[in-house]
Amino acid sequence: MAAELDECVDSPNPYSHRDTHASIGNTNTTTIPGQYEDFSKVTRRSLTHTLAEHKLSLDDSAIKSLMAAYDSLSTFPDVSPALKSLASTSKITAVVFSNGTHAMISNSVNKSPDLEPHAKTFTQLVDVEEVKRYKPAPEVYEHLAGKVGKEGKHEEMWLVSGNPFDVVGARCFGMQAAWVDRAGNGWVDGLVEGDKGRPTVIVKSLEEVVEAVKKHAQQ
Numbered sequence: 551m552a553a554e555l556d557e558c559v560d561s562p563n564p565y566s567h568r569d570t571h572a573s574i575g576n577t578n579t580t581t582i583p584g585q586y587e588d589f590s591k592v593t594r595r596s597l598t599h600t601l602a603e604h605k606l607s608l609d610d611s612a613i614k615s616l617m618a619a620y621d622s623l624s625t626f627p628d629v630s631p632a633l634k635s636l637a638s639t640s641k642i643t644a645v646v647f648s649n650g651t652h653a654m655i656s657n658s659v660n661k662s663p664d665l666e667p668h669a670k671t672f673t674q675l676v677d678v679e680e681v682k683r684y685k686p687a688p689e690v691y692e693h694l695a696g697k698v699g700k701e702g703k704h705e706e707m708w709l710v711s712g713n714p715f716d717v718v719g720a721r722c723f724g725m726q727a728a729w730v731d732r733a734g735n736g737w738v739d740g741l742v743e744g745d746k747g748r749p750t751v752i753v754k755s756l757e758e759v760v761e762a763v764k765k766h767a768q769q
Contacts (some may be wrong), residue, residue, distance in 0.1 A: 551636070551708045551763065552647035552676065570759055586682040587652045593617070621657040625664040626732075632756035633668040637761055645674040647694055647709070649684050652677045674698070686719025704750075710759055714739040717749045726750040726766065728759050 594617060599729065601608060608616070636644045648655050655675045659665050675699060678684055681693045691704075700707050704724035711717055712730040715727045729737065729749035737748055751762045 551642050552698075553709060585686075588679060589648075589684075590617075590654055593620075593654075605712060609636075621661045623658060623662055623664075623681070625662070626756070628755045628757045629664065630668065632759060633671045635757070635760045637668070637671045639764075640764060641727050642680045642760065642763065643698065644672050645676050645694075646672050647676045649678055651679055685716050686722070688719070688723050691720055691723040691725060706761055710756070718742050718747055721749070726763075728753055729760055730756060730759075 586729055587659045594613065597613065597616060599613055626689065633644075636642060645654055646659060650658075652675060658674065659669050659675060676694055676697050678690050681687075681689045685691075695701050695704060695707065696706065705726065707720075707725045709716065709720035709725055709727045710730065711720075711727065712732060714729070716735075719739065722742065726747045728751050731737070731752050731754055734754060735739060737752060739747065741747065742743040752754045753759055
């Protein structure tokens with residue numbers, strides 16, 4: 551099971567959600583062959599872009615402080631019980647799978663006061679630096695399959711994410727996907743038709759994921 555880090559962490563600063571959406575847009579742009587830049591650079595540029603949109607400015611030290619905040623983000627309330635459930639389920643192997651750099655992912659998992667107690671739940675931290683592409687490029691999911699030993703067994707892999715583009719990318723690759731619908735608005739993305747264009751299951755909380763995966767395996 552591959553968890554998207556953004557679905558675990560909540561943000562302490564008012565610009566982060568706009569910044570995240572800007573980062574996603576920029577990673578979609580840098581998925582173009584030959585345009586890869588690591589996620590830390592993309593995130594910093596997205597932050598300055600968001601500030602400019604609001605006609606605000608910060609000096610370098612303030613920007614560094616905001617960037618450093620990603621190393622100690624708090625988590626949503628359902629994360630801790632969900633990770634405890636994962637840790638006690640021997641048949642599920644959990645990894646973090648992110649567009650972030652390895653340093654960013656490692657810092658978030660190992661330095662966040664909320665995530666650090668559960669760091670050993672994840673057997674691997676899988677980033678995209680080796681393939682130099684971003685989700686939802688198929689090469690990224692292929693890279694994940696190789697890391698977890700599931701080449702040619704994509705249907706046995708699960709992605710857990712709140713990002714529709716990531717869910718559709720995983721489904722088009724042949725993976726299963728659990729979409730976390732925290733807002734309860736339902737799945738509305740219609741860019742890809744059929745099963746590949748929607749999640750395998752929809753949950754409203756990470757606490758529902760383990761049972762949803764188990765139930766699907768019994769079908």
